[in-house]
Amino acid sequence: MIALGGAIGAGLFVGSGVGIAAAGPGILVSYGLAGVLTTLVMRMLGEMSAARPVTGSFAEHARRAFGPWAGLLAGWMYWALLVVSVAAEAIGAGRIxxxxxPGVPVWAWVAVFMAVFTAGNLAGVRHFGELEFWFAGLKIAAICGFLALGAAVLAGLLPGHPSPGAAHLTGDGGFLPHGWHGVAVGLVAAVFAFGGLETVTIAAAECGDPARAVRAGVRAVVWRVSVFYLGSMAVIVALVxxxxxxxxEGPYAAVMERTGVAGAADVMRAVVxxxxxxxxxxNVYGSSRMLFALVGRGDAPRALGRVRGGxxxxxxxxxxxxxxxSVVLSLLWPRTVFPFLLHSIGAAILLVWALVAASHLRLHGPSVRAVAAxxxxxxxLVFMLGDPASRSQLLTTGAWAVGLLCWAGVRRWRSAPGTGPLPS
Known part of the structure; x- marks a missing residue:
């Protein structure tokens, strides 16, 4: 449920609209390919985490495989991805x-949300897990209801709403209205939407039986998320x-409004x-545990490693x-600073996934999964480099990665014999 909570968020309910606009019905191909890639990565990550369940998960696996620089790079890039995502989600929730x-400004709602979730995470992992269980349960119930309603309309079972059949899949420019380039753009959006599943391997380290928990969690969450994502996309492009x-802007709300369900817009806003x-x-949970793991490896200030009550x-x-x-920056400079932060971590999940696959290849030997991933x-990455709309994200993320690698190099040089101790 923790993994579902991290993965089923703005990327599915809001961001999927961008992919549909780019790929049309071909978004099904985009999400199918992204689902296969995600499955490969999560299977490898689950195998490594079950064998060695530690706080920090893939960052620790990268460190074991390639050395301190890889752990530092994976850990800090994922931390940045999560904390900027927290800001984006807080702003979206505040606007809703x-x-x-209308009388309460966005920043006030953001302050309330941040206070509540910070307090929940400070209360302990059991309280966090309980809260996330109910949150994720509500989302799953909403998606299941959405899929059931869509299936009923497609089957012609809803009075006054004849089934559209395959008209929307093959009409309006065909199944691939923008060709394979549109599918590739949709694939980039789909990959980012699948990000967040990695949290299950971070949380597993705090379970009573971490090896069993991570195996069960990875197996269950991969196929469930794939069904939810692909099923949702199929209903959307078939009905509208x-x-x-x-x-x-809002593909789920567009479908609900098309079915004529009373109060559909407010229902979908509540679900979002x-x-x-x-x-x-x-993401507050995942980012804090990753930062704690970085402290434990000496890659973050020791003051951030303080523990109270576990x-x-x-x-x-x-x-x-x-x-x-980040929320404050977005309110002060909505057109400059915050968009820059979002672009800075745009390709971070791909970098993390690449390190997961490379670590598995190094620690477990050659495998079809690792090579295919x-x-x-x-x-x-090659497509993003050649696509003007995606290139800036890749280059900015790459610049941050180079900066982290330089920092890792300096740390290694400073800690080498004869250069004196490395200050914390």
Whole structure:
């Protein structure tokens, strides 16, 4: 449920509209390919984490495989990805609440959400898990209801709504209205939407039986998320034209409004709100544990490693503070600073996945899964480099990665014999 909470968020309910606008019905191919790539990566990550369940998960596996620089790179890139995601989700949730209660500004709602989830994470992993269980449960129930309603309309079982059949899949420009380039653009959006599943291997280290927990969690979550994502995309592109007004901004709401369900818009806004809050909760947890793991390896200030009652409270507060600081930046400079932060971590998940596959290749020997995953990730990166709309994200993320590698090199040089101790 923790993995579902981190993965089923804004990327599915909101961001999927961008992929549909780019690929049309071909978004099914995009999400199918992204699902295969995600499955390969998660299987490898689950295998390594079951064999060695530690806080920090893939960052520790990368460190074992390639040395301190790889652990530092994976850990800090994933931490940045999560805390910036927290800010984006908080802003989205705040805007929904302001639409319902216009008298309260966005920043006030964000402050309330951040305070609640920071307190929940400070209370301990059991309280966090309980809250995330109910959040994720509500989202799953909403998606199941959405899929059931869509299936009923497609079967012609809803009075007054004849089945559209395959009209929207083959009409409006065909199944691939923008060709394979559109499918590739949709694939990039789909890959980022699948990000967040890695949290299950981070949380497993705090379970009573971590090896069993991570095996069961990875097996269950991969196919469930794939069904939810692919099933949702199939319902959307089958029921409404991919280029209909409103689909790019809110595909789920567009479908609900087309079915004529009373109060559909408010229902979907409530579902999206729950999804955003759930993802916020999961990402505050994941970022704090990754930061705590970085402290344990000497890659972050020791002051952030303070623990109280079994909770790394300093890491929780630091991660939440960065997320809230990003929100403040977005309110002060909405067209410059925050978009820059989002672009900075745009390709971070691909870098993390590449390190997971490479670590598995190094620690467990050659495998078809590792080679296929690296080839798939490489293909996405090459496309992003050649696509003007995606190139800036890749280059900015690459610049941060180079900066982290330089920092790792300096740390190694400073800690070498004869150069004196490395200051914390």
């Amino acid at each position: 609440m302001t639409g319902w209660v 034209p991919w280029n209909a007004p409103g689909v790019a 709100l729950v999804a955003l809050l759930s993802a916020m909760n999961a 909770v790394p409270y300093a890491a929780v507060l630091a991660s939440a503070a960065f997320g809230f600081g 690296l080839a798939g990730i490489g293909g996405v």
